[in-house]
Amino acid sequence: MPFPRASKALTRFTVLDLTRVRAGPTCARQLADWGANVIKIEAPPGPEEPMGGPREGSDFQNLHRNKRSVTLNLKAPEGLAAFKRMVKKADVVVENFRPGVKKRLGIDYKALARINPRLVYASISGFGQDGPYADRPGFDQIAQGMGGLMSITGLPGNGPVRVGIPVADLSAGLFAALGILVALLEREKSGKGQQIATSLLQAQIFMLDFQAARFLVEGEVAQQAGNNHPTNIPTGVFKTRDGYINIAASGQRMWERLCRALDAEPLLHKPEYRTAAARSDNRDALTADMESHLKNRSSAEWVDRLNQAGVPCGPIYSIAEVFADPQVRHLGMAQSVSGNGKGKGKGKGKGKGKGKGKGKLRLVGQPVSLSRTPSRLAVRPPEAGEHTDAVLKEFGFSAREIAALHKAGAV
Numbered sequence: 211m212p213f214p215r216a217s218k219a220l221t222r223f224t225v226l227d228l229t230r231v232r233a234g235p236t237c238a239r240q241l242a243d244w245g246a247n248v249i250k251i252e253a254p255p256g257p258e259e260p261m262g263g264p265r266e267g268s269d270f271q272n273l274h275r276n277k278r279s280v281t282l283n284l285k286a287p288e289g290l291a292a293f294k295r296m297v298k299k300a301d302v303v304v305e306n307f308r309p310g311v312k313k314r315l316g317i318d319y320k321a322l323a324r325i326n327p328r329l330v331y332a333s334i335s336g337f338g339q340d341g342p343y344a345d346r347p348g349f350d351q352i353a354q355g356m357g358g359l360m361s362i363t364g365l366p367g368n369g370p371v372r373v374g375i376p377v378a379d380l381s382a383g384l385f386a387a388l389g390i391l392v393a394l395l396e397r398e399k400s401g402k403g404q405q406i407a408t409s410l411l412q413a414q415i416f417m418l419d420f421q422a423a424r425f426l427v428e429g430e431v432a433q434q435a436g437n438n439h440p441t442n443i444p445t446g447v448f449k450t451r452d453g454y455i456n457i458a459a460s461g462q463r464m465w466e467r468l469c470r471a472l473d474a475e476p477l478l479h480k481p482e483y484r485t486a487a488a489r490s491d492n493r494d495a496l497t498a499d500m501e502s503h504l505k506n507r508s509s510a511e512w513v514d515r516l517n518q519a520g521v522p523c524g525p526i527y528s529i530a531e532v533f534a535d536p537q538v539r540h541l542g543m544a545q546s547v548s549g550n551g552k553g554k555g556k557g558k559g560k561g562k563g564k565g566k567g568k569g570k571l572r573l574v575g576q577p578v579s580l581s582r583t584p585s586r587l588a589v590r591p592p593e594a595g596e597h598t599d600a601v602l603k604e605f606g607f608s609a610r611e612i613a614a615l616h617k618a619g620a621v
Contacts, residue, residue: 213247213278213589213597214588214589215245215247215276215588216242216243216244216245216276216585216586216587216588217243217244217245217580217583217584217585217586218245218582218583219244219245219580219583219585220241220244220245220246221245221246221247223241223246223247223301223302223394224246224247224249224299224300224301224302225238225241225242225246225247225248225249225300225301225302225303225304226249226251226293226296226297226300226302226303226304227248227249227250227251227277227304228251228303228304228305228306228307228317229304229305229306229334230306231306231379232273232350232376232379232380232383233306233334233378233379233380233382233383233386233410234304234305234306234334234383234386235273235274235383236273236379236380236382236383236384236387237304237332237334237382237383237384237386237387237390238250238277238304239273239274239275239276239277239383240383240384240387241302241387241390242275242276242277243275243276243576243585243587244576244583244585245583245585246302247278248276248277248278249277249278249279249280249296249597249601250274250277250278250279250280250592251280251281251282251284251293252279252280252281252282252594252595253281253282253283253284254281254282254283254594254595254619254621255281255594255595265591265593265594270591271571271573271590271591272573272574273591274591274592275547275573275587275588275589275590275591276587276588276589277591277592278592278596278597278600278601279592279593279594279595279596279597279598280595280597280598280601280602280621281594281595281598281621282620282621283619283620283621284315284317285315286618286619286620288614288615288618288620289615289618289620289621290315290316290317292602292607292615292620292621293317294317294322294325295605295606295607296605297322297325297326297329298325298326299326299605299606300326300329301328301329301330301394302329302330302331302332302390302394303317303322303329303330303331303332304332304334304386304390305317305331305332305333305334306333306334306335308335308336308344308345308347309333309335309339309340309344309345310345312333319331319333319405323403323405326403327402327403328397328401328402328403329403330390330393330394330397330403330404330405330406331403331404331405331406332386332389332390332405332406332407333405333406333407333408334382334383334386334407334408334409334410335348335407335409335410336348336349336352336353336409336410336411337409337410337411338407338409338411338412339407339409343411348409348410348411349410350376350377350378350379350410351372352410353378353379353409353410353411353413353414354372354373354377354378354414355370356411356414357378357410357411357414357415357417357418358414358415358418358421358422359373359377359378359414359417359418360372360373361432361433361434362421362432362433362434362435362440363434364434364436365434365436366433366434366435366436367434368434371434377414377417378410378411378413378414378417379410381413381414381416381417382408382409382410382412382413385408385412385413385416386406386408389406389407389408390406392406393406420441421440438493439458439460442458442460442461443460443486443489443490443493443496444457444459444460444465444468444489444493444496444497444500445457445458445459445460446497447526448497448500448501448504449501449504449505450504450505450507450508450509450512451504451505451506451507451508451509452508452509453508453509453526454509454526455504455509455512455513455523455524455525455526456523456524456525456526457500457516457521457522457523458521458522458523459521459522460486461486462485462486464521464522465478465483465486465489466478467519467520467521468500468516468519468521470519471515471516471518471519471521472500472503472504473503474499474500474503477496477499477500482495482496483496483499509525510525513525542575543574543575543577544572544573544574544575545572545573545574545575545586545587546570546571546572546573546587547570547571547573547587547588547589547590548570548571548589548590571590573587575587595621598621599612602615602621
């Protein structure tokens, strides 16, 4: 039975995924979720658990759905030879080794491009493929700090604050996936592959967006602003009778709508709030005046009232409340997938199923939809080496060659 694909969009592409931790697996997940034949190349099972927790944990499950797993020992001559043989038929290799490691293994871009000139080779690192920090180990929080994000996050005067998600890791993975797709499109014209590279540091700096532009263009160094938007005022978190809501009312027309919805028309005539510049200069007083009106109703009442008035606003949810929201449910962001229940392999790469085929697993779906070739959660993440024999057979290995690889401990 053929391996189910998550979409029809990228089924013509085969991806060899050498990555681990988060940025690299995020990149490969994007390709797998759109139907690419993503083969996760793993070391034969050992005592170490994957970064992010056990294989059965929620983090691993969410990162590695829609992929197959092959175990190969790239440090063994037989395993390395088998991998290079697979490269001949692959379209993409994704890796996040430090630059020196892949050269020592003989799987750097130059080495693999000699085997397959059409290969698109994607490298994700902490700080870049060259330069003074190239060999440093990379980690999301380090990139958040060096990329400036922590200096503008948190309440003023309380010290730097890490963002609550691994934004540098995730962004680097998404940018790498975008780079791969661009390179594959270009290959259709030139017939040639190429190396694409990104890093956690580059991705984090790019994600600074307008804050970076404020410095580069205007010389302004942004500071912490807490829950307040740094430039659009009043935009931020405001206290109501029973909690807090977000309100975004930048611009004169929106400010006027807000005041009328709050039954606070006198604020329109106060000189300190008459212009955007004045509201910026008197932000704290403005917040206090708004909250003196907001305390009269509940958060739910204000969200309904302000939306009816055309003022952007919304509740501040816990994650449980996010997935209970009717719009989120309508968008289908939580999707279910059944286990394949197979787990059939041979030798050290058995990957025996552990009851995963029973029941449903809910994971986060893709945030973009395509009308003809949508993405879906097709299969749960594989057991280590679950598809070793089947995949090697697809790449032209005979039963005798596969058996020899098992005997040598290369798979």
